Amino acid sequence: MLGYLTLIFSCQLIGEVIVGTLALPVPGPVVGMVLLFIYLIIRGFVPTDLGEVAGGLQKYMSLLFVPAGAGVMMHFGLIGEAALPIAAALFVSTLATIAVTALIMSRLMKRGN
Amino acid sequence: MENLRDTWVYLSASPLFHLTLTLVAFQGAFWLFERAGRNPILNPVLISVIVIVGVLISTGTSYPQYFEGAQFVHFLLGPATVSLAVPLYRQLAKVRQSALAIGVSLLCGSLTAIFTAVGIAWLLGGGPDILATLAPKSITAPVAMAVAEKIGGLPSLTAVVVIITGIFGAMFGTFVLNAVGVKDWAARGFAMGTASHGIGTARALQVNEVAGAFAGLAMGLNALATAILLPVLWAIVF
Numbered sequence: 001m002l003g004y005l006t007l008i009f010s011c012q013l014i015g016e017v018i019v020g021t022l023a024l025p026v027p028g029p030v031v032g033m034v035l036l037f038i039y040l041i042i043r044g045f046v047p048t049d050l051g052e053v054a055g056g057l058q059k060y061m062s063l064l065f066v067p068a069g070a071g072v073m074m075h076f077g078l079i080g081e082a083a084l085p086i087a088a089a090l091f092v093s094t095l096a097t098i099a100v101t102a103l104i105m106s107r108l109m110k111r112g113n
Numbered sequence: 114m115e116n117l118r119d120t121w122v123y124l125s126a127s128p129l130f131h132l133t134l135t136l137v138a139f140q141g142a143f144w145l146f147e148r149a150g151r152n153p154i155l156n157p158v159l160i161s162v163i164v165i166v167g168v169l170i171s172t173g174t175s176y177p178q179y180f181e182g183a184q185f186v187h188f189l190l191g192p193a194t195v196s197l198a199v200p201l202y203r204q205l206a207k208v209r210q211s212a213l214a215i216g217v218s219l220l221c222g223s224l225t226a227i228f229t230a231v232g233i234a235w236l237l238g239g240g241p242d243i244l245a246t247l248a249p250k251s252i253t254a255p256v257a258m259a260v261a262e263k264i265g266g267l268p269s270l271t272a273v274v275v276i277i278t279g280i281f282g283a284m285f286g287t288f289v290l291n292a293v294g295v296k297d298w299a300a301r302g303f304a305m306g307t308a309s310h311g312i313g314t315a316r317a318l319q320v321n322e323v324a325g326a327f328a329g330l331a332m333g334l335n336a337l338a339t340a341i342l343l344p345v346l347w348a349i350v351f
Contacts, residue, residue, distance in 0.1 A: 025340035101222030
């Protein structure tokens, strides 16, 4: 268990080093995800303990966004000044993006099969 | 009374209080979410944020003071993102089989996210700094902030805009997907991750493992696509 937690942290750390050294436009954890993915391809299966650690981290993943979300209190002023364009753009654009992406993907997958 | 005040002064300066506040607020919000039959409108992130901001304002606590405690929760976002390789690996066969569909829908989704956000804000009179702040709103916060800064947006407002986008996606994604009649879990998850990054992925993981895996994949790919595309598009359009 601890071994796989260490593996996950190490992937993130190496990811941060790679991103910093090569000035990549992605965050360290995303590169860490790629590294863990490569590890799994080499291993050829998901070890039970790794599955449990990953499941534990993901079960309450939404909790992990709460501290950053509370940061909204720092920007009430800025948001208030442009409330309508910001709210309308975020709402309509997010829903439109979900609809467009899902429709295109499901059509293309049906054709592929 | 004197003792109580001393205790408050002590506790409000230690990480324990704000860490516990974060957990208690989320537990309460999650309980409500479960009680309401996991209705996505009662998004646990949104409710916890409202409760926490309410407590902070009423106790006169600043956000940096709060974050000193809450950073321990925040820190786990990195390892949780890394761990998304596990559900992705479990769907490896499906991912390889739909590589073309993934590439095309990623490109269309990424462009839709950028153009609709900027277009709507422009129509409603948003200034150039607001437009640049909104453009990368669908991708994960650290990348979005860096991209926004590059094209003349406000990085700290970008972080907030990204979180709101995630919450909107998590709250209304299910309705939109049902309305357009997409039943395939891979496509549903991929759309959530493309439009609303990690918060959309967290929501997809709550619903279905295949959806969660494709959402995590989309989150990573769209961060990369937007980081490359957006500065180029911006240079062409402006």
